[in-house]
Amino acid sequence: MTTPSALSQALAALDPPAGLAAAVERLTGRYHGIGDMAEVFRDPLAIPAYLHARMPATAAAVAAVLQQLPPLGPQSLLDLGSGCGAVLWAAAERWPGLTTVTAIERSAAFAAAGKALLADGPFPTTRWIQGDLRRMPEVAPHDLVTASYALNELDPSDLDGVLTTAWNHAGKALLLIEPGMPRGFAVIERARTLLPTLGGHLAAPCPGAGPCPKAAVGDFCRFAVRLARSRTHRQAKGTRGFEDEPYSWILVTRTPVENRRRVVTPPEVRGDGVHFQVCTTDGLTEMLVRRRDDAWTQAKKLEWGDAF
Numbered sequence: 494m495t496t497p498s499a500l501s502q503a504l505a506a507l508d509p510p511a512g513l514a515a516a517v518e519r520l521t522g523r524y525h526g527i528g529d530m531a532e533v534f535r536d537p538l539a540i541p542a543y544l545h546a547r548m549p550a551t552a553a554a555v556a557a558v559l560q561q562l563p564p565l566g567p568q569s570l571l572d573l574g575s576g577c578g579a580v581l582w583a584a585a586e587r588w589p590g591l592t593t594v595t596a597i598e599r600s601a602a603f604a605a606a607g608k609a610l611l612a613d614g615p616f617p618t619t620r621w622i623q624g625d626l627r628r629m630p631e632v633a634p635h636d637l638v639t640a641s642y643a644l645n646e647l648d649p650s651d652l653d654g655v656l657t658t659a660w661n662h663a664g665k666a667l668l669l670i671e672p673g674m675p676r677g678f679a680v681i682e683r684a685r686t687l688l689p690t691l692g693g694h695l696a697a698p699c700p701g702a703g704p705c706p707k708a709a710v711g712d713f714c715r716f717a718v719r720l721a722r723s724r725t726h727r728q729a730k731g732t733r734g735f736e737d738e739p740y741s742w743i744l745v746t747r748t749p750v751e752n753r754r755r756v757v758t759p760p761e762v763r764g765d766g767v768h769f770q771v772c773t774t775d776g777l778t779e780m781l782v783r784r785r786d787d788a789w790t791q792a793k794k795l796e797w798g799d800a801f
């Protein structure tokens with residue numbers, strides 16, 4: 494799974510502005526904790542930098558997650574903190590028949606850029622609402638509520654309120670995707686603790702409720718997707734042709750779904766077989782599947798994040 498191809502094409506059609514490389518450096522510097530995230534919105538080249546250097550990766554992470562979901566069959570989608578609409582492009586690939594799509598974004602400039610990009614793409618009738626998730630705009634519940642790479646930008650004191658409001662708007666499910674870093678996982682970890690107390694069921698990727706066994710050992714749960722960098726991105730950021738985007742995620746549903754144990758490290762083929770760690774209802778288990786084992790045919794094809 495990688496960046497949705499329709500999005501890659503739409504981005505390739507945009508003319509990169511002069512100064513993009515420096516703007517990408519400023520943007521990624523902020524992602525690595527240098528400077529203030531609020532500064533992003535004061536940077537005149539923030540939007541092209543986001544479009545070319547970050548959105549392909551966030552959309553690829555969302556697309557990877559959507560492929561791993563249990564059947565949900567949503568008719569309507571409400572995306573929170575939409576930015577330039579990464580979730581919508583990934584959702585269009587997964588559920589082209591969605592009938593109602595709503596996007597809430599605080600920044601008028603990001604929302605305008607997202608709307609312009611989607612005008613010739615999927616879901617051109619998306620309702621864009623400029624608003625702050627801490628004071629949720631008037632909007633009806635939708636089958637699926639999503640938030641991708643957004644809630645980690647909240648002050649931690651606002652997180653429970655926004656999670657509760659997001660859950661209250663979710664007719665069937667709430668899907669959260671965050672950077673696969675401690676600050677992103679902190680959002681996922683809080684959601685997996687709070688939402689079951691509000692009636693939610695942890696559906697994926699966790700095999701069950703209860704404390705996260707990764708967190709219990711001071712680690713955090715993440716997966717990764719590899720994506721090709723566009724020509725513009727390579728010119729702005731260096732010559733490497735691909736990047737690996739780490740992400741953490743959680744799906745919480747209104748009704749229980751069958752949970753499966755999950756591969757939570759990259760499988761490694763060694764002389765004696767394939768080694769990987771799985772998360773189970775009993776905690777983390779180190780697995781070794783040998784070539785002579787019945788499970789070998791399945792295990793040799795396993796990827797990080799697969800249900801097993």
Ligand SMILES: C[S@@+](CC[C@H](N)C(=O)[O-])C[C@H]1O[C@@H](n2cnc3c(N)ncnc32)[C@H](O)[C@@H]1O
Nearest residue numbers: 551574575576579599600625626641642643646
């Ligand atoms: C890193 S971007 C992610 C955008 C998009 N969801 C994606 O995956 O590419 C985070 C977005 O969340 C928005 N955001 C952060 N806090 C918000 C809030 N309190 N209300 C509404 N939007 C918010 C920001 O304006 C920004 O566009």
